[in-house]
Amino acid sequence: MFLTKNDFLEIMEGNRRLTLRAIESFPDDKFFEYTPDKKLRPFSEMIKEIVNIENGYIHGVALDKWEYKDVFEGANKKEEFLQISQEVRDQTRRLFEEMNEERLKVVMQDPFFGPEMSHFARLQYGLENEIHHRGQGFTYLRLLGIEPPEFYVR
Template sequence: MTEEGQDDRRHHVPLLDPAGLLDILESNRRLTLRVIQAFPDDALFSYKPVEVLRPFGEMVQEILNIEDDYVRGIALGEWSFGKVADNARTKAELLAVCEQVRARTRELWPRITTGRLLQVEPDPFFGGPPQSHFERLVYALENEIHHRGQGYVYLRELGIEPPLFYER
């Protein structure tokens, strides 16, 4: 406890800890799931404010495909660009794929060590520069946050109050 009486455990957690990283991913996913659940069934895969944007359901498919591909690649060294979420066409199907992908992440996560996170390898998909696996997972997290923010805007445009950001 600090002098102010606040729990100060965060200062004793290693900066790069796979379990802590998974906790961050889980917290963010809980919020993303709440955004998905807030969408009307008929709008999740159809509503977009302008033609050049995608419906939120398609953005979530991308989030899930990236997670599945990156976690499998980092944990097993098997890099393939999959489309695990592309067949989901309803809210129920998308939520089921969310759970399937996250269950696979939880299953493989014990193989993701700090050393593996720090390992730098060439970009397996997009031809970008080499990067660490930690950077890949941060990219996946940033991508999810970005698209979730778009989902918030879409919900507001549909007249729906989005979930509170701080409730995870």
């Protein structure tokens, strides 16, 4: 492996800090309601997807418990989204500590999305999904006249 699991976790951490700052940049109502087009989702819905994938994957990879659920059920305030996002990341940190690098090499069919891949590739997909949706959030902020957080500050 080119990266150690701790190297990868640090990359995930830097990205999550940036995503949390993007959430904080949104006015409360715009976080839940704003879309530049009716075909698109509000940033809050993208955050749900990001964190729900993380939650499902980390429990599956670390504990072999595969369940995709909405950890935001009932949450309707931006502060709740920030708190839940942090709680899921805290779980991820704990479970990462318990995993060995051999576990990340295990290959199996993805129980949520279908293709066969390694657990490492699965977690990488989750990270790429976060980066993709955060980019959409940055675009939403700019369209709202709000300067997004500095990308290079992790």
